[in-house]
Amino acid sequence: MRKVILGVAVSLDGFIEGPNGEYDWCMMDQDYGMSVFMKRVDTLFMGRKTYEMAVAMGDHPSGFPKFKEYVFSNTLKTVKKDAILVNGDIKRQVEEIKSGQGNDIWLFGGASLTSSLMNLGLVDELWLAVHPILLGGGKPLFSNLERRVQLKLLNTKTYNTGLISSLYEIIHD
Amino acid sequence: MRKVILGVAVSLDGFIEGPNGEYDWCMMDQDYGMSVFMKRVDTLFMGRKTYEMAVAMGDHPSGFPKFKEYVFSNTLKTVKKDAILVNGDIKRQVEEIKSGQGNDIWLFGGASLTSSLMNLGLVDELWLAVHPILLGGGKPLFSNLERRVQLKLLNTKTYNTGLISSLYEIIHD
Numbered sequence: 001m002r003k004v005i006l007g008v009a010v011s012l013d014g015f016i017e018g019p020n021g022e023y024d025w026c027m028m029d030q031d032y033g034m035s036v037f038m039k040r041v042d043t044l045f046m047g048r049k050t051y052e053m054a055v056a057m058g059d060h061p062s063g064f065p066k067f068k069e070y071v072f073s074n075t076l077k078t079v080k081k082d083a084i085l086v087n088g089d090i091k092r093q094v095e096e097i098k099s100g101q102g103n104d105i106w107l108f109g110g111a112s113l114t115s116s117l118m119n120l121g122l123v124d125e126l127w128l129a130v131h132p133i134l135l136g137g138g139k140p141l142f143s144n145l146e147r148r149v150q151l152k153l154l155n156t157k158t159y160n161t162g163l164i165s166s167l168y169e170i171i172h173d
Numbered sequence: 174m175r176k177v178i179l180g181v182a183v184s185l186d187g188f189i190e191g192p193n194g195e196y197d198w199c200m201m202d203q204d205y206g207m208s209v210f211m212k213r214v215d216t217l218f219m220g221r222k223t224y225e226m227a228v229a230m231g232d233h234p235s236g237f238p239k240f241k242e243y244v245f246s247n248t249l250k251t252v253k254k255d256a257i258l259v260n261g262d263i264k265r266q267v268e269e270i271k272s273g274q275g276n277d278i279w280l281f282g283g284a285s286l287t288s289s290l291m292n293l294g295l296v297d298e299l300w301l302a303v304h305p306i307l308l309g310g311g312k313p314l315f316s317n318l319e320r321r322v323q324l325k326l327l328n329t330k331t332y333n334t335g336l337i338s339s340l341y342e343i344i345h346d
Binding site (some may be wrong): 013014018135142152168 | 185186187191198299301305306307308309310313314315317318319320321322323324325326329331335337339341
């Protein structure tokens with residue numbers, strides 16, 4: 001079964017964006033495990049806003065492998081031709097994708113899709129890059145979780161810049 | 174100069190208490206660095222609510238050393254005879270305490286005192302015991318931070334239960 005991994009950069013106080021949407025605090029000076037992660041996944045899950053932002057940013061970032069992209073939205077009618085639109089019964093479709101062929105899946109955001117998939121029990125792992133900064137506000141890593149979620153720490157690595165990278169398995173009851 | 178260290182248990186999503194004030198998720202099965210920390214500090218800073226809760230809980234917990242206690246409140250008129258009430262110009266008084274004799278100081282909570290001291294630049298270190306759980310809501314580690322705070326990771330230790338203990342220095346501009 002393919003795994004869905006929520007992989008994000010987060011401040012020590014638990015924000016994925018600053019109060020004005022900033023992500024200038026995200027460290028880019030090192031690989032921080034990204035190239036290994038990139039080999040593990042071949043597919044992206046993203047919500048509408050994240051998709052629209054990615055489209056607006058235009059060209060494919062260099063060094064970023066070509067992923068199979070699923071865009072989750074109940075309002076969009078179409079997406080770019082090499083992406084796949086998912087709407088309606090998310091649970092059934094995600095389970096189908098997870099049962100299919102392929103490597104693991106990177107849950108790329110945003111907050112709303114993340115919460116939906118978390119609450120449906122469809123996320124398997126969290127990979128957090130905890131940055132040595134307090135943002136004091138902004139968009140929290142999770143919103144609208146319906147219940148506690150127990151985690152199992154699989155792996156952690158500390159970098160000389162103070163970034164702590166941690167991989168957790170989500171324990172499904 | 175004595176240091177003020179905010180030392181708390183926190184969920185991976187950044188809460189120090191669950192949605193109903195729960196802290197049953199805090200791991201107590203191991204020492205988790207507490208006995209070393211206890212030798213480093215000899216003084217507690219606490220807000221009114223934390224103080225009242227401690228008083229209500231009654232007797233001194235066994236194994237807990239005797240600390241010098243400062244209670245920060247602008248509404249209390251008196252505190253128990255072995256504690257010291259601090260009100261009015263917090264900044265001056267905390268600076269005076271920090272310049273005085275003694276070991277380091279454990280900022281014990283709660284949220285309101287923590288925010289005040291953080292915003293006044295009077296906290297020197299953060300010591301977090303990050304628990305492998307998502308609470309999904311509750312009392313956040315910080316509220317009302319007025320600005321970003323840069324941190325320097327001093328030390329981190331991962332336990333077999335998945336708890337990650339991290340000590341950060343707060344970088345004052």
